[in-house]
Amino acid sequence: MARYYRSVKIMDKTLIVLGVLVLAGIGLTAAMVVTSPAQGSPNAVPPAPGNPVHPNDPTVMQNDKLTMAKQFVMDDATFQFDGMADTVIAALDEGTGIATIEFTSRTAGYGNRSGMIVAEVLTAHKAAIKISGNQVVSAVMDEKWDMLTQKEIA
Numbered sequence: 001m002a003r004y005y006r007s008v009k010i011m012d013k014t015l016i017v018l019g020v021l022v023l024a025g026i027g028l029t030a031a032m033v034v035t036s037p038a039q040g041s042p043n044a045v046p047p048a049p050g051n052p053v054h055p056n057d058p059t060v061m062q063n064d065k066l067t068m069a070k071q072f073v074m075d076d077a078t079f080q081f082d083g084m085a086d087t088v089i090a091a092l093d094e095g096t097g098i099a100t101i102e103f104t105s106r107t108a109g110y111g112n113r114s115g116m117i118v119a120e121v122l123t124a125h126k127a128a129i130k131i132s133g134n135q136v137v138s139a140v141m142d143e144k145w146d147m148l149t150q151k152e153i154a
Helices: 002-035 058-075 077-082
Strands: 089-093 098-105 123-132 135-141
Touching: 058 077, 058 089, 058 098, 058 123, 058 135, 077 098
Parallel strands: none
Antiparallel strands: 089 098, 098 123, 123 135
């Protein structure tokens, strides 16, 4: 009988230790979530000390435009159908304010091609995105496809 009680005491201590470890893990996870950078800005860089971010800072506005253009392309039907996220390259021409987003898709064509017969060939795409204020005003892919109307350019 004494052996049984000794086993129970050891088990109780083990459960207490495991409980404490689980709670510590939950606490660490919560701390990491609270202190992580905002979602949606994976490339966010904190401002340098003594150099606060100002809403009219052209660098910040250009980064926002590039992020917005990249998200627009990734939300587009062509990319959603079969675009490869690991191939996305984004650049902003500061002179024109046009963002160029390049990516590769697994099949040829544009838009949502569900139910269509498509050539299964890796296809490079290049989108030119113009943003004015907080709105995409022009979006053309490969100089052939209007991304705003989802139609070929005549």
